[in-house]
Amino acid sequence: MKKSVLQKFKLIALMLLTLSISPQVSGQNKKTSKQNNTVVLYVTRHGKTILNTMDRVQGWADTPLTPEGVEVAKFLGLGIKDVNFKAAYSSDLGRARQTARIVLDTKGQQNLGITEVPQLRETNFGSYEGDLNSKMWGDAALYLHYKSSKELFADMSKNPEILKRAMNTFKTLETLGIGENYEDVKARGQKAIREIAEKEYLTGGGNILVVAHGMAISVFLSDLDSGGKKISGTHMGNAAVSKVIYKDGKFTIESFGDMSYVEKGKQVLGK
Incomplete structure (x- = not known):
């Protein structure tokens, strides 16, 4: 009889020990699961605008998409149709x-709603x-001792x-005192991208659409790669995607400045 009672006490003690450990194990499993929640950001340049068409400077100044800009955005939508976005952000x-x-x-x-993030703005x-x-690039070229903007662009293609x-020069030469230099744009943009990535990571990961601007994207991604990969491009097409x-x-x-999704969308429509 005494042996039976002792066995019961051992069984109860074992059950209590198991219950006390289970929440901790569960928490550990949950943490491990979160660490595997990969986030895939599709960082995309906007479609062509009125100021783009007129070859005028367009940073914080803003104009709507032209018919061509609407069309290229639709091409992208068709070309990226198989990617299910969990969330979407834009400047x-x-x-x-x-x-x-x-x-x-x-x-x-x-x-799917769009979360607007001011820090994703263009320069x-x-x-x-x-x-x-x-005018802007010509001024920068002369300030940096180039004979012309053409010479500046040629050098830029070889040396990011x-x-x-050039961006630091824009800030130096503009007269309103509100311009941004390279580090200004990089700091705010990388902070925004990291905050988006971490937020989505904590809620399960997934595919995320991020729409921003050409020059700004090249700055945001310039040295973001943890493996040391550098972004050498300084220009990308409208609706280009960087993964x-x-x-x-x-x-x-x-990938950087990838136009294959747009080309795929064109093929869908037989363009």
Whole structure:
């Protein structure tokens, strides 16, 4: 009889011990699961706008998409149709928001909302906003001791550091005192991308659409890759996609300025 009672006490003690350990094990499993929640960011440039068409400076200044810009956003939507987006973000400038909406509507995700993030804006070019691109780049070229903007661009294609110098020059030369330099844009943009990635990581990971701006994207991604991969491009086509993977707190840039999704969309329509 005494042996039977002793066995019962042992069984109860074992059950209590199991219950006390289970929540901790469950928490550990939950934590491990979160660490595997890969986030895939599809960082996209907006479609072509009125100021793009006029070859004028467009940073914080904003104009809507042209018919061509709407069309290329639709091409992207069709070309990326097989990618199911869990969330969508854009800068708070109309051309980025408009592009994101067209892409989502075209691919069949009409009910997915767009979170606007001001830190994803293009560079603020100050008094150069709305002026001819040739004027701004020409001024920068002369300031940096180039004979012409053509010579500046040729050097920039070989040395991405020249973009940094040019952007710093824009801030130096603009007269409103509100322009941004390379580090200004990089700091706010990388902070925004990291916050988006970490937020989505904590809620299960997934595919995320991020619509921003050409020069800004090249700056945001310039040295974001944890493996040391550098972004050498300084220009990308409208609706180009840069695919960025976020896992275990690190970023990997899988592609930059990819136009294959747009081309796939064109093929769908027989363009």
